[in-house]
Amino acid sequence: MNGPPLPPGVSEGDFRLALAEFTAIVGREAVLAGDVATQAYLDPFAPGDAGAYRASAAVMPSGVEQIRAVLGVANRYRVPLWTVSTGRNFAYGGASPRLAGSVVLDLQRMNRILEIDDTLGFALVEPGVSYYDLYRALKARGSKVWLDPPAAGWGSVVGNTLERGYGTTPYGDHASMQCGMEVVLANGDVVRTGMGAMSGSREWQVFRPGFGPSYDAMFMQSNFGVVTKLGIWLMPEPEGYMVCRYAFRHDADLERIVETLRPLKLDDTIQSNAVIESAVRWAAGVSTRSQWYDGAGAMPDAAIDAMARKMGIGRWNLRFCLYGPQALVTARRDIIHKRFAMINDAQLFDFPYRDASVEPTGGGDRSQVGIPGLDAFNLLNWRGGSGAHVDFSPVCPTTGRDAVRQYRMVRERAAQFGFDYYGGFTASQRYMHHVFAAIFDRDDPAQSRGAGDLVKALIEDAGAAGYGQYRTHLAFMDLAASQYDFNDHALMRLTGAIKQALDPNGILSPGKQGIWPQRSGEGGR
């Protein structure tokens, strides 16, 4: 592999000067340059050539003042910065920049938990704080509040929230549980959103709107600023909980599952986000593919049925959690059981009501009571070799018709490319996150390219059918953004105008979510 690329349009001499100035600001140990150092920022799950998104260097500031100074240097030399919190956005690009040659602005050293409020249930954290960090801090102080972990508990609270990640407790929509931000703009100005705009505010983390326009969402999945502090609401620990799992035998059950689930979500009978997992997704968490099928191409129905029977799981598996006093939980459980029992051959499992202090053992169950984990990564073992995955993540209305349409579309296209349908839906009230992972061996170039080609085809298929992405890998950000095309891409024109106003030199995360600065043109991409 060749050495790291230079930032586009920046001479080697200027880049050297910029690095020297970064070093003067953050210290020698906090500027990483050269071949080995920048390889650490490559995407380990790149569907294709990871070098296409290679950073030129990384800078790790330890505080807001250092960020302001770094931005000053970047503006002066026109060096693009790609901001990451901890850089674990795996399946969507990891820590790699969209624009090769960008300098990664790595915020992992800013890892302070600034406040935990047990009374009102919130925390204020810096970007380097992971879900594990926050969980450990809550346990250490005996807090009676729970966080909501995403599938990968080692991610940054700030990073995941800004990417609109999700979990499976009632606080599973992370973006909607965010309250208050501190943002450093490209010109170095430091802004606090909502009530935080008032000096000495006592309401920053409790009332998001503030007085006048509200900007928090503008800094999510964007490149308009560097978020340096973020408030997140935490769930009061309930008296107890009950984990429920239902197994549905038939592939055709999906429509009825979703139709049965929706009213129970809309009226809050089911409080947690509910997860509908395909048999392969469940199996990949606890076994490897060759245990069940060793043929070429996608697993056929007969093999999936046989696997599901042997494992005692369904073709579809529903998981959710109920919270509160035992009498209320039991009442909810009885209502839910009655509705789902009407689906033929459904197996309804519930686990004993437990006091909130009792921890469940399985990874999925633990995440529903606010305990971060990493079991989701077991999927890396499914196909063997150096397992990796890239995700296709459309939003799906919570209707059976839409779920079936998306499922069939994805499964059939995946099979054409030789991939199993490893997918599932995480249901909120009116929408579901439908995530399909194309699992591949990254040491196999054909598989790796195939995964990338498949996800690209899926995004195109979904767009044509009226379904947009909620999140995507670096390689597909332009494609996904281009599908938001109402009135000849009016939304992107608005976004571009904001970008130009806030970051005229285009130094912040060029290409993030398809947002390119005017100065980069097509040549820089």
Add this chain to the structure above:
Amino acid sequence: MNTRRRDFLAAASLAAAGSWVLRPARAIAARETGQPLTTSLTIVFDERRADSRAFALRARMAGACIVPLNDDIGALWFRTLLPAAGSGRSALGGLTTHADAFLIARFASGIGMRMTRRTIDARMGPGALVAWRLDHAPVQTG
């Protein structure tokens, strides 16, 4: 730890394949017989896999500290492996699945450790285990 006959046989078959992970600890143990090890090696093993258990047995005989992978790997990292790796003279190793090796490598990169890894018997396909070792490496700075 279960040390059945099968484990001993498996340990023998793995001796050549995974011994490079253990080499430094064994060398130090030999050099400083009767003395506490000045460089520690902590070996992670997968209790579900006979080969991994056998490897752990061999590692223990070579003077390494062994840690079963029977909990959430993140919890294991913070509770056991991070303290064990804290010193610049400590090393971690293991014979685990690819997924577990990947996760530990990423955690360890945060404290400046670099992984060397080899797949043991790739013919086993998805069930193949990965032998790996993490050492502290100098960070290349600008």
